[in-house]
Amino acid sequence: MTTVKLCIKYGHSSWAASAYSWYGALLCGAYLDIDHGYEFGRLSIQLLEQYNAVELSAKVGNMFNVFVRPWKEHVRETNTSLITAIQSGFENGDIEYAFYGAVHYCNYHFFTGNNLESVQQIQGKYFEAIAKAKFDFHESFIRIGQQTVANLLGQVANPCYLVGDYLDESTILPNWIEHNIVFLVLCAYGAKTMLLYLFKEYTEAVEAGARGKQYEQAAAGTLYVSEHSFYYSLALLANYNQVDSQEKQQALEIVAANQERLQLWAKHAPVNYQHQYDLVEAERGRVEGNVLSAMEGYDRAITGAMDTGYLQVEALANELAAEFFLDWDKTTIAQAYLTNAYYAYARWGALAKVEDLEKRYTDLLAPILVESKTSVNPRNILHQTVTSSSTKISEALDLASVIKASQVLSSEIHLDQLLSTLMEVVIENAGAEKCVLILPKAGKWVIEAQGSIDQVLKPRLLSEVGNRQQRCSAVLGVSPMSDCIKTATGNSGQELTQTGSENYDTKNLETKPVLTVLQSIPIEESNTIPISVINAVSHKSQALVFDNATEETTLAADSYIIQQQPKSVLCTPILNQGKLIGILYLENNQCTAAFTSDRLEVLKLLCSQAAISLENAQLYTNLEQAKSQLEDYSHNLEEKVAERTQELSDTLDDLKATQKKLVESEKMAALGSLVAGVAHEINTPVGTSITAASILADETQGFSQVLQNGKLKRSVLQNYLDTVEESSELILSNLQRAGELVQSFKQVAVDQAHLEKRTLNVKEYLEEVLISLEPQLKQTSHRLTIDGDETVTIETYPGAISQVITNLVMNSISHGYQPKQNGQLHLQVDRVDEQLMITYHDDGCGIAQDHLGQIFEPFFTTARARGGSGLGLHIVYNLVTQKLLGQIEVKSQIGKGTEFIITLPIGCSRRVA
Numbered sequence: 001m002t003t004v005k006l007c008i009k010y011g012h013s014s015w016a017a018s019a020y021s022w023y024g025a026l027l028c029g030a031y032l033d034i035d036h037g038y039e040f041g042r043l044s045i046q047l048l049e050q051y052n053a054v055e056l057s058a059k060v061g062n063m064f065n066v067f068v069r070p071w072k073e074h075v076r077e078t079n080t081s082l083i084t085a086i087q088s089g090f091e092n093g094d095i096e097y098a099f100y101g102a103v104h105y106c107n108y109h110f111f112t113g114n115n116l117e118s119v120q121q122i123q124g125k126y127f128e129a130i131a132k133a134k135f136d137f138h139e140s141f142i143r144i145g146q147q148t149v150a151n152l153l154g155q156v157a158n159p160c161y162l163v164g165d166y167l168d169e170s171t172i173l174p175n176w177i178e179h180n181i182v183f184l185v186l187c188a189y190g191a192k193t194m195l196l197y198l199f200k201e202y203t204e205a206v207e208a209g210a211r212g213k214q215y216e217q218a219a220a221g222t223l224y225v226s227e228h229s230f231y232y233s234l235a236l237l238a239n240y241n242q243v244d245s246q247e248k249q250q251a252l253e254i255v256a257a258n259q260e261r262l263q264l265w266a267k268h269a270p271v272n273y274q275h276q277y278d279l280v281e282a283e284r285g286r287v288e289g290n291v292l293s294a295m296e297g298y299d300r301a302i303t304g305a306m307d308t309g310y311l312q313v314e315a316l317a318n319e320l321a322a323e324f325f326l327d328w329d330k331t332t333i334a335q336a337y338l339t340n341a342y343y344a345y346a347r348w349g350a351l352a353k354v355e356d357l358e359k360r361y362t363d364l365l366a367p368i369l370v371e372s373k374t375s376v377n378p379r380n381i382l383h384q385t386v387t388s389s390s391t392k393i394s395e396a397l398d399l400a401s402v403i404k405a406s407q408v409l410s411s412e413i414h415l416d417q418l419l420s421t422l423m424e425v426v427i428e429n430a431g432a433e434k435c436v437l438i439l440p441k442a443g444k445w446v447i448e449a450q451g452s453i454d455q456v457l458k459p460r461l462l463s464e465v466g467n468r469q470q471r472c473s474a475v476l477g478v479s480p481m482s483d484c485i486k487t488a489t490g491n492s493g494q495e496l497t498q499t500g501s502e503n504y505d506t507k508n509l510e511t512k513p514v515l516t517v518l519q520s521i522p523i524e525e526s527n528t529i530p531i532s533v534i535n536a537v538s539h540k541s542q543a544l545v546f547d548n549a550t551e552e553t554t555l556a557a558d559s560y561i562i563q564q565q566p567k568s569v570l571c572t573p574i575l576n577q578g579k580l581i582g583i584l585y586l587e588n589n590q591c592t593a594a595f596t597s598d599r600l601e602v603l604k605l606l607c608s609q610a611a612i613s614l615e616n617a618q619l620y621t622n623l624e625q626a627k628s629q630l631e632d633y634s635h636n637l638e639e640k641v642a643e644r645t646q647e648l649s650d651t652l653d654d655l656k657a658t659q660k661k662l663v664e665s666e667k668m669a670a671l672g673s674l675v676a677g678v679a680h681e682i683n684t685p686v687g688t689s690i691t692a693a694s695i696l697a698d699e700t701q702g703f704s705q706v707l708q709n710g711k712l713k714r715s716v717l718q719n720y721l722d723t724v725e726e727s728s729e730l731i732l733s734n735l736q737r738a739g740e741l742v743q744s745f746k747q748v749a750v751d752q753a754h755l756e757k758r759t760l761n762v763k764e765y766l767e768e769v770l771i772s773l774e775p776q777l778k779q780t781s782h783r784l785t786i787d788g789d790e791t792v793t794i795e796t797y798p799g800a801i802s803q804v805i806t807n808l809v810m811n812s813i814s815h816g817y818q819p820k821q822n823g824q825l826h827l828q829v830d831r832v833d834e835q836l837m838i839t840y841h842d843d844g845c846g847i848a849q850d851h852l853g854q855i856f857e858p859f860f861t862t863a864r865a866r867g868g869s870g871l872g873l874h875i876v877y878n879l880v881t882q883k884l885l886g887q888i889e890v891k892s893q894i895g896k897g898t899e900f901i902i903t904l905p906i907g908c909s910r911r912v913a
Contacts, residue, residue, distance in 0.1 A: 014047070014048075014051035014053035014056060015053075015056070016044075016047050017044045017045070017047040017048040017051070017053055017056055017060050018044070018056050018059055018060055018063075019044075020040045020041070020043050020044035020047065021040075021041060021044035021045075021059070021060045021063035021064050021067075021068070022063060023037075023040050024036075024037040024038065024039075024040035024041035024043075024044060024063070024064070024067070024068045025037065025041070025063050025067035025068055025221050026221075027040065028041075028067060028068050028071050028221050029067060029220035029221020029222070029225075030220050030221070032261070032264060034071045034072065034264075034265075034268045035268070037068055037071070038068055038069075038071065038072045038268075040068075041063070041064045041067075041068035041069065042064075044060050044063070044064060045060065045064055048060050048061075054088060054091075054092050055092050055093075055094065057084075057085060057088035057089070057092065057094075058085050058086070058088050058089030058092065058094040058097035058098050058100075058101060059094065059097050060085075061081065061082065061084060061085020061086075061088065061101065062082070062085055062097050062100050062101045062104065064081075065078040065079070065081050065082040065085060065101075065104075066078075066082070066101075066104045066108075066222060067221040067222060068221075069081070070108075070222075070223055070269065070272060071221075071265060071268050071269055071272075072268055072269050073269065073271075074269075074271045074272060074308065074577055075108050075111065075112050075223065075272055076112050076309065076576075076577060076615075077577060078108070079105055079108045079109060079112065080615065080619070082101050082104065082105045082108070083105065083619055083622050085097070085098075085101045086098050086101040086102050086105065087622060087625075087629075089101060090629050091629060095133060095135075096135065096138075099126075099129075099130050099133070099135050099138040100138065102126040102129070102130070102138075102142075103126065103130075103138055103141045103142045103145070104222075105122075105126075106119065106122055106123045106126060106142060106145050107145045107187075107223070107224075108223060109122060110145060110148070110149060111223050111227060112309065112310060113305075113309055113310045113311035113312045113313065113314075113348065114311075114612065114616065115347070115348065115349045115612075116149050116152055116153050116348060116349035116350060117153070117349050118613075118616050119149050120146070120149045120150070120153065121620075122616075122619075122620065123142060123145060123146050123149065124146075125620075125624075126142060127139070127142050127143075127146060130142060137181075137184075140172070140176075140181075140184055141183075141184060141187065143166045143167045144162070144167060144184065144187050144188055144191055145191075146166040146167070147162045147163075147164050147165075147166040147167040147191075148162070148191045148194070148195065150164050150165065150166060151164065151195055151352060152195075152198075152348075152349075152350040152351075152352055152353060153349060153350070153351055153352065154351035154352035154355060156352075159195060159198075159199055159352040159353075159356075160195050160196050160199050160201050160204070161192070161195070162188065162191060162192060162195075169188060169192070172188075173185070173188050176188070182215045182218035183215075183218045183219055185212075185215045185218070186212055186215035186216060186218050186219050186224060186225075186228065187219070187224055189208050189209070189211050189212030189215065189228070190212050190224055190227055190228035190231070192205075192208040192212075193205050193208045193209040193212055193228060193231045193232055193235060194227070194231045196208055196235070197231050197234055197235045197238065198316070198353060198356075199352075199353075199356060200238075202235055202238045202239035202242070203239055203242065205231070205232075205235035205238070205239070206232075206235045206236055206239050206251075208235075209228070209231065209232030209235050209236070210232075212228050212232065213228070213232065216228065216229075226262070226265060226272075226273065226276070229258045229261065229262060230258075230262065230276045230280065232254075232258065233254070233255045233258045233259065233262075233280045233283075234279070234280060234283060236251040236254060236255055237251070237255060237280070237283040237284060237286070237287050238283070239251070240287040241287070252284075255280065255284060258280070259277065259280055259281070259284075262276060262277045262280065263277055270304075271308045272308070274300075274304050275300070275301045275304030275305040275308065275310060275313050275317070276301075276313065278297050278300040278301040278304060279297065279298070279301035279313065279316070279317050279320065281293065281297045282294045282295075282296075282297025282298045282300075282301060282317075282320070282321075282324075283297075283320065285297055286324055291328075294324060295321075295324075298317055298320060298321035298324065298337075299321075301313065301317040302314055302317045302318055302321070302340075305317060309577075309612070311344055311347060311348045312344075312348055312350070314344050315340075315341050315344030315345045315348060315350070315353075316341075318337045318338070318340040318341035318344060319337070319338065319341040319357070321334075321337040322334040322335070322337035322338035322341060322361075322364075325337065331364070334364065335364045338357070338361055338364050338365065339364075339365070339368065341357065342354065342357055342365060342368060345357065414617065414620065414621075415518070415614075415617040415618065415620075415621050416517050416518055418613055418614065418617045419437060419448060419449040419517040419518065420449070420515050420517055422437065422449065422610055422613075423435050423437065423449050423450070423451030423515050423517075424451065424515070425606060426451075426584060426586065426603070426606060427451055427453060429599075429602050429603075429606060430570070430586055430595070430599050430602060430603050430606075431588060431594055431595065431599055432570070432586035432587060432588055432594075432595075433452065433453055433587055433588045433589055433590060434450075434451070434452040434453075434586065434587040434588075434589075435450070435451045435452070435584065435585070435586050435587075436449070436450050436451075436528065436529050436584070436585040436586075437449040437450075437582060437583075437584060438523060438529075438534060438582060438583040438584075438585065439581070439582045439583075439614075440581070440582070441520060444522055444523075445522070445523045445534065445538060445583070446519075446520045446521055446522050446523065447519055447520075447521040447522075447523060447526055447528070447529070448517065448518060448519060448520060449515070449516065449517040449518070449519070450515070450516050450519070450528065451514065451515045451516075452514050453514070527559075527560065527563075528560075529560060529585050530549070530555065530558045530560040530561050530566075530569070530585075531558065531559075531560070532554075532555060532557070532558045533555070533558070533569065533571045533585070534571065534583060534585065536571075537571045537572070537573055537583050538573075538580065538583060541573045541575065541580050542573065543570070543571065543572035543573065543600060543603075543604075544569075544570070544571045544572075545569070545570050545595050545600060546568070546569040546570075547568060547592050547593040547595075548567055548568070548592040548593070549561055549566045549567065549568075549569040550565045550566070550567070566587045566589055567587075567588065567589050567590070567591060567592045567594070568587065568588040568589070568591065568592055568593060568594035568595050569585075569586070569587055569595075570584075570585075570586045570587075570595040570599075570600065570603070571583065571584070571585045571586070572584050572586075572600070572603055572604070572607060573607075574607045574610055574611050574614070575607070575608075575611060576611035576612065576614075576615060581611055581614060581615070582610070582611070582614060584603070584607065584610075586603075685733075685734035685735065685737040685738040686734065686735075686738050688730065688734045689730070689731045689734040689735050689738075692726075692727040692730040692731045692734070693727065693731055695723070695727055696723065696724060696727035696728070696731075699720055699723045699724070699727075700720075700724075703716070703717075703720045757795060757796060757797055758795070758796075758798060759793055759794070759795045760793060760794065760796070760798050761790070761791075761792070761793050762789075762792050762793065762794055762801075762829050762836065762838070763786065763788055763789065763790045763792070763829045764790075765798055765801065765802075766786055766801075766805060766827055766829065766838075767786060769801075769802050769805050769806065770784055770786060770805075770827075772802075772806075773806065773809055773810075776809075776810065776813060777809075777813075780813060780817075780823070781820065781821065781822040781823070782812075782813065782817070782822065782823035782824070782825055783822075783823070783824055783825065784809065784825040784826070784827070785824075785825070785826050785827070786826070786827040786828075786829070787826070787827070787828055787829070788827075788828045788829030788830055789829055789830055789831055792829060792831050792836060794836055794904065796884060796904070797883055797884065800879045800883045800884055801838075801884070803875065803876075803879055804876050804879050804880060804884075804902065805827070805838075805840070807872045807873065807875060807876050808840045808876065808900055809825060809840075810872070811872055811873060812825055812842040812844055812898070815844075815845075816842050816844025816845055816897070816898065817842075817844045817845065818845075823842060823843060823844055824842070824843045825840075825841070825842045826840070826841045826842075827839070827840055828840075828841070832903075835903050835904060835905065836903070836904040837901065837902070837903050837904075838901075838902040838904075839899065839900070839901050839902075840899070840900045840902070841897060841898070841899045841900075842897050842898055843896070843897040844897050844898060845894070845895065845897075846892045846893050846894040846895055846896055846897055846898055847890070847892040847894075847898055848894060852890060852892060855873050855890065856873055856874055856876075856877035856888075856890075857874065876888065876900075880902055884902075884904055885904070885905055886902060886903050886904040886905060887902070887903045888900060888901070888902050888903075889901045889903075
């Protein structure tokens with residue numbers, strides 16, 4: 001807060017970016033002031049770019065994308081930007097925040113419903129780098145997510161508990177609790193709540209949720225809180241009928257509080273939280289007997305999750321809707337929802353959850369489970385047709401094939417492999433003879449992949465894609481390519497297929513399309529696509545289908561159309577959250593009208609998965625580059641650290657030397673002041689003595705003259721004797737006074753110069769110090785007094801005490817009062833609890849609260865314009881804490897003065913008997 005206020009008051013620097021990002025996170029998380037927090041977050045990014053503060057990019061990028069943006073934008077958008085912060089951290093040496101960003105990226109990638117296998121692969125890459133760098137906290141942090149994903153992938157015996165290759169909650173969680181590592185405790189309990197709930201251990205899920213809620217403040221402003229709150233509410237409602245009336249009321253109160261917060265989040269970022277809010281409302285309607293509210297809530301949650309890409313919530317909402325309708329004996333409706341849940345969990349990659357559904361609902365899922373045991377027959381359609389109000393795919397759509405193809409795409413994270421797989425999958429499922437993928441690069445559209453089949457009619461009984469599909473899904477079906485040809489060509493296609501079967505020896509046919517990837521050929525330089533079609537799709541982001549391109553008047557001027565005379569043409573955008581990230585161009589030159597509406601729907605679904613996979617692959621490529629950079633950095637790290645250490649050491653030596661010179665300068669200034677005071681103070685008695693001696697000399701000269709003239713009288717003699725007596729007394733008393741002053745000044749000067757230990761009476765010595773300060777005090781209207789225990793003695797460094805008291809008094813004189821103001825300065829000596837306490841107080845203007853914490857820092861002064869060096873109180877602090885081994889405390893109020901309390905440790909003082 002202080003830094004932000006200073007930035008607003010005095011202007012910005014690069015560090016303002018960091019301050020504003022933290023402040024934005026605070027507003028969003030702790031105060032739920034999301035709009036203002038988001039604006040401060042955006043300002044931090046603007047300042048980061050304005051000052052080109054690359055050294056802060058990792059920190060600010062983490063704060064903005066993890067703690068701020070998810071409350072206003074889709075998490076996928078923020079996670080994409082987080083990669084930039086991670087890379088910047090690696091490039092600029094901020095490895096700690098690079099790894100923070102890496103773990104958050106993995107977890108947020110999981111939260112947004114990405115395929116679990118791809119999540120696990122990304123986790124593995126980052127874990128390897130983190131473990132190698134020995135960042136223990138980050139390693140523990142990422143292990144929680146790794147174990148959670150492993151549980152859902154079915155890689156452990158019991159998916160309910162965080163026990164496996166990455167983590168053992170029975171040993172590590174108590175350790176985190178004991179050492180108060182609250183952030184990790186919340187994340188662990190959040191994961192436990194979710195897993196226990198998904199696998200229907202509701203009582204334990206409620207217990208884990210309650211424990212996790214105690215630690216929510218540790219992760220305020222992050223998705224870890226919203227995810228925990230979401231599953232905790234669902235667990236409470238699932239367990240509602242198993243508890244007594246009092247616990248039911250408590251459960252509803254907790255859910256209501258969670259929903260109030262979730263509703264606020266959904267108001268600002270519906271793409272992230274509305275579907276969660278709707279699903280909890282549906283469950284709340286169920287337990288409260290509000291059937292209509294529950295039904296509407298489930299459908300809203302399903303639609304919302306599908307629209308925003310949160311696959312895991314889509315699956316869960318379908319599952320809960322199925323259970324709701326089963327309770328009402330609506331088996332047919334329940335079966336439709338459950339089937340959708342099954343496929344959604346399969347697409348997510350949650351094999352443990354798929355197996356859980358198979359065991360719990362064997363009868364309802366029987367059609368799917370029977371199909372998974374049926375051999376592939378490319379001539380018959382054996383797929384279960386699944387309809388849903390949430391989708392517009394026609395009844396003829398082979399949903400199982402689409403699911404398998406999506407799983408194949410989601411399993412690829414290497415860009416070159418993904419592009420090859422995408423070409424194969426699209427050709428097979430869309431009935432295309434030729435496929436071209438166009439992606440943006442450096443502001444231009446370029447061809448990154450091409451695929452074609454020399455003989456579109458040849459069967460593909462064995463293909464790499466088919467094998468991969470069989471491995472990725474338990475749901476088997478017909479060859480989509482064969483079905484696509486039949487659907488597209490009708491009777492003509494059937495005749496061609498039969499002809500092809502008779503004329504070609506299938507044993508010698510190619511089983512793969514001809515593919516080329518990562519070409520980066522600008523579309524303007526290519527003669528393999530119609531430029532006018534590509535431009536039209538890129539401008540409107542809408543698919544174009546031409547049943548017979550050669551007859552389209554709008555394409556009559558396109559050189560490619562004129563030269564190649566293609567028949568069926570389909571060009572469709574690849575969109576991710578409404579953003580155009582690629583274009584697919586397809587041809588089928590064997591027949592017209594090959595791309596039916598059903599095939600277009602298939603392609604739209606594949607493009608949705610392709611968009612996510614392309615993004616993941618690109619991020620993975622960036623990760624590999626970052627890893628390589630980290631390895632290079634690690635190789636040179638020791639040398640760089642040594643160089644930097646030497647630089648810091650040299651800088652520190654220079655700083656110490658400079659500080660020493662300044663301190664010596666301050667001491668010399670104090671000594672000069674002391675000398676001036678000595679001269680002024682001694683001048684009075686010496687001057688008086690000189691005057692008296694002068695008078696005596698004059699009287700003696702006159703007396704001698706009278707005596708020589710023989711005119712001496714008794715009265716003259718008596719006057720002379722009186723004058724001699726008075727002058728002698730005056731000279732003697734003043735010279736004695738001068739001697740006393742010299743002795744006092746000498747003792748103080750010796751003490752200050754030599755700083756040697758000796759035993760002294762504290763109050764008496766302080767009185768001597770005050771004598772040395774009288775010249776300065778006489779120039780003011782201030783009065784300095786001393787009181788306290790006269791019996792306390794101490795074996796210490798008197799010079800150090802003298803310097804401390806002198807600096808305190810001079811500080812009051814210089815800074816505590818207005819000119820001509822009368823001040824009361826007071827020293828108090830006491831023995832308290834076997835410790836010596838010296839209290840110094842003035843009734844001056846006081847010190848502002850904002851400055852109290854800085855007054856002992858070197859070079860801090862509010863009077864630099866008047867010559868203040870900022871070292872006086874720093875010297876006081878060092879002498880008290882280091883030389884005298886004591887403590888010093890300051891108290892002050894504006895307008896009421898300042899008080900310094902010096903405490904010397906026990907054993908350093910003793911009382912005179």
